[in-house]
Amino acid sequence: MAVKIRLAKRGRKKAPLYDIVVADARSPRDGKFIEKLGQYNPQSTPAGITLKDDRALYWLMVGAEPTDTTRKILSVKGIMFKKHLQVGVDKGAITQEVADSRFEAWAKDKQEKRESRIAKLTQGKDAVKQAALDAERKKRADMEAAKQKAQAEAEAAAKAEETTEETSAAETTEESTEA
Numbered sequence: 001m002a003v004k005i006r007l008a009k010r011g012r013k014k015a016p017l018y019d020i021v022v023a024d025a026r027s028p029r030d031g032k033f034i035e036k037l038g039q040y041n042p043q044s045t046p047a048g049i050t051l052k053d054d055r056a057l058y059w060l061m062v063g064a065e066p067t068d069t070t071r072k073i074l075s076v077k078g079i080m081f082k083k084h085l086q087v088g089v090d091k092g093a094i095t096q097e098v099a100d101s102r103f104e105a106w107a108k109d110k111q112e113k114r115e116s117r118i119a120k121l122t123q124g125k126d127a128v129k130q131a132a133l134d135a136e137r138k139k140r141a142d143m144e145a146a147k148q149k150a151q152a153e154a155e156a157a158a159k160a161e162e163t164t165e166e167t168s169a170a171e172t173t174e175e176s177t178e179a
Contacts, residue, residue, distance in 0.1 A: 002026075005059060005066040005074070007040060008033060017041055020051060020070060022059050035059075040073060046118060051077050061086065078107055 002025040009030055011017035018040040023033035037059070038051035056074060060066070060083045066074055074080050085099035094102075 003034070003059070003062075003064040005037065005056070005064050005070045007067070007069055015043060017043075020056075020073065022064055045121065046114075049073055049077060051079070053077065053079060053082075057082055057086070078103065078110065081106060 003022060004025045005020065005022050006029075007018040008021045008023070009016055009018055019033075019036055020038045020040055021033035022035045022037060023031070027033065035055065037056050038049065041048035051073070056077075056079045060074070060079065071080065082103055085094070085103055088094045089096050089099050
């Protein structure tokens with residue numbers, strides 16, 4: 001029996017969620033499986049991955065073949081590297097302590113890079129939001145200035161009209177007194 005580590009789709013239309021499962025290669029995608037190893041959510045940024053690391057490593061060591069996508073997921077989580085190190089330990093090329101120290105160093109470096117990428121993403125999003133807010137504030141300030149200018153012009157026009165009416169009224173009264 002050929003065993004595969006693959007994704008089983010669930011979730012709703014256009015919002016997929018996947019279970020990472022160990023299944024017989026002949027069973028359908030969403031059909032019967034041997035064991036559920038975790039979940040994969042490609043909709044979130046960064047993609048959400050929960051995985052039983054020890055069970056995934058066990059299945060890899062006994063010969064289960066991951067599909068392309070699950071191989072990438074396992075690589076991101078470090079399971080493929082851990083398998084590589086464990087094969088070296090089994091062959092006697094390195095000791096378990098050396099393998100563990102190499103994996104810890106790799107995991108620490110990977111975590112630092114991941115945190116910097118996430119910080120960069122959130123910083124970029126914050127910068128875009130701040131720029132949009134600044135543009136909106138500037139637009140509002142311009143609209144307020146235009147509104148005040150229009151009011152000032154309207155008041156000046158009203159005063160000019162009043163003065164012209166007063167002068168014309170004064171001239172008519174002067175003319176009527178002369179007559």
